[in-house]
Amino acid sequence: MIETEDLTRRYGDTVVVDGVSLSLPERAFVSVIGANGAGKSSFLSMVSRLLPMSAGRAFVDGLDVSATPGDVLARRLGILRQEHGVTARVTIRDLVAFGRYPHSKGRLTAADRAHIADALAFLDLEPLADRFLDEVSGGQRQRAYIAMVLAQDTDCILLDEPLNNLDMRHAASMMGLLRRAVDERGRTIVAVLHDINFASCYSDRIVAMRDGKVVAMGPPEEIVTPQVMRAVYGIDVEVVTVKGYRTVFFYR
Template sequence: MISLSEVTKGYGSEVRIGPVDVEIPSGGITALVGPNGAGKSTILTMIGRLLDLDTGTITVAGHDVVNTPSKAIAKNLSILRQENHFVTRLTVRQLVGFGRFPYSRGRLNEEDERHISEAIDFLNLTDLEQRYLDQLSGGQRQRAYVAMVLAQNTDYVLLDEPLNNLDMQHSVQMMRQLRRAADELGRTVVIVLHDINFAAHYSDRILAMKDGGVVEHGTAEEIMRDEVLSRIFDTDVEVIDGPRGPLAVYY
């Protein structure tokens, strides 16, 4: 379980996150949704210990992310941020190998190579593993970064807008693979998404943020209601019955 208690973060005098008090259960996919500037990426980055919190505590599987040694956290939690820019020319396999650094410290052994191969296979990158990142399409490159995170072999996986710059086809493929990671590999996936319909279709739970705070937290069925979505996004939303579940229509 991921637990946030009285968590706050301030940026100057005008922007403030929190206080946030919420628990994200283990297992499945939890989607963080909300309007731009709501605090979704900030919360995710603080959980991943890439951004200091001003006050409060965050624990992941009982480990305080502030006080637990980095090596221990890295074997329990992995995070992929929006900014993925490797300057060095790397192949897909070399990139995915970085996910094993908390274990290998740069000296890959047989077990590390096995985890790398499994992650590459899982994301359907086997035919591309010797290709350089700058030779890949945006969708292929994004899958390679997610494979790197999965190779870290952590129970908790945090992903900040992994659908950015992906077209509809590749977004669907990515979400299906993340769904498989939760169901088949037993990972707890926490993901920042902009598309509420993707969140509703592929997630087990939705955590909605607005103005730096958590305003709704529940199952997709609980969140996908006209009045709830209209309040979160400050626009008229109608939820209709789609062929595979509820769909939000914006006016």
């Protein structure tokens, strides 16, 4: 369970996350949408303790994030950052093994190896597992990073733009896998998405941010509307319901 109270981040006089108070549902897929610079990554980074908060509080499963040791939090919550700088000569299997670090502290047990194998299989990475990260495509590398976060085996998973570098087929397959992680494994996934139509089809809740504030939160049918899209992105779109899902169209 992720909750925030008046969560705020400032850089000098500029407020980039502005008093966000939220209670996110458990065992749900929550999308975070908003324009570039809206504060989405800053919000996720504070919840995961990667970025110090300027004010307010965040709680993960009732633990106060600023007062919880990193390794304790890392067994509850995993995060895929928007820019993940691992480019060294590591194989995909070794990268996924890093995800076990909060549990294994570097000495992999049989249980750790089972989690690694499971994450590689879940993301269909077995054929690539022994390739180095710089020997695979950008989309394959993106899947490897997500496998690393899944191998961490946490209830809460924060993903900052998990669809980066994925083609339409792999993006759809990734959303399907993440949905299964929620439905079959009871995970809580919070994902920053720029593709509103994927957010619309796969989310239980959508959090819409603008200028550091949450301007709307609700199920897709409440958020994927011309009014909210205008409020969030400042553009006019048409919304059509296709097979029960709200779908956004933008015309030149």
